[in-house]
Amino acid sequence: MDITKVMPLSAFFISKLLNLPSHYAAGLILVGCCPGGTASNIVTYLARGNVALSVVMTAASTLSAVIMTPFLTAKLAGKYVAVDAAGLLISTLQVVLFPVLAGALLNQYFQPLVKLVSPLMPPLAVATVAVLCGNAIAQSSSAILMSGGQVILASCLLHASGFFFGYILARMLGLDVASSRTISIEVGMQNSVLGVVLAAKHFGDPLTTVPCAVSSVCHSIFGSILAGMWRRSVPPEKKN
Known part of the structure; x- marks a missing residue:
């Protein structure tokens, strides 16, 4: 199995296995098709993985997501709901590629400004993630109370399969x-916030955002547990 297909295919088969409603299935598949999250770099460091490989994989998956996220989502989630692949492509460009290019240009030509705002960026990023995911869950709170267990189970299975098969x-x-630890983490941790943004903009049912929001919590918990376990044992190649 191609490692890059683990999460999209896992999301599709888990949706089938649990017989998820179409809106939840589409959301789960969408988050499975998103690139790796930047938090994976920190988790890899804590887990005594290959940090350089983690950074390269995150960068590669982020850039390839411009094409692959809309394509795979349309291919797999299109079996459940109508998917605007062209709209997803444009939004992915706006959310993924444009900020990267803007950051590179700022770092190249406006370094004093970058040094000034850099300390503010991590807490701002955390706050943004919390607001986006919290808003998605709050808007669908009544539906989550009725079927939230199913969504949580689906998200846990998705990320567990990513960490397991990646390794x-x-x-x-x-x-x-x-x-291997690095690849496990890169596969298991997704850019769930991108999923929330795309789901909110391109899927008519607001419940589609719920699996993406729940996913952000699940992969953070699983990643932290793995980092804690793996940190206790130094890989043989790092002992030399």
Whole structure:
């Protein structure tokens, strides 16, 4: 199995397995098609993984997401709901690629400004994620109370499969322990906020955003647990 297909296919099969309603299935598939989240770099560091590989994988998945997220979402979620692939492509460009280019230009030509605002960016990013995910859950609170267990189970299964198959497939390919840990984390942790933004803008049912918002909590918990476990053991290649 291609490692890059683990999350999209897992989301699709979990939706089938749990017989999720179309709006939840579409949201779960959407988050499964999103690129890796930047928090994975921190988790990789804590887990004694290969940080350089983590950064490269996050950058590569973020750039490829401009094409692959709309394509895979239309291909898989289109079986449940109508998907505007062109609209998803434009929004993904706006949310993913344009900020990266703007950041690179600012860092190149406006370094004094970058140094001034850099300390403010991490807490601002955390606050933004909290507001977006909190808003998505708050808007659908009544529906979540009725079927939230199903969504939480689906999100947990999705990320558990990502962490598990990411590690197993990496080891089967002959990669060392540190790199396998890194791939596990990169596969298991998604840019759920991108999923929330795309779901809110391009899917008519607001419940589609719920799996994306729940996902942001699930992958953070799973990633933190793995980091805590793996940090206790130094990979053999790092002992030398």
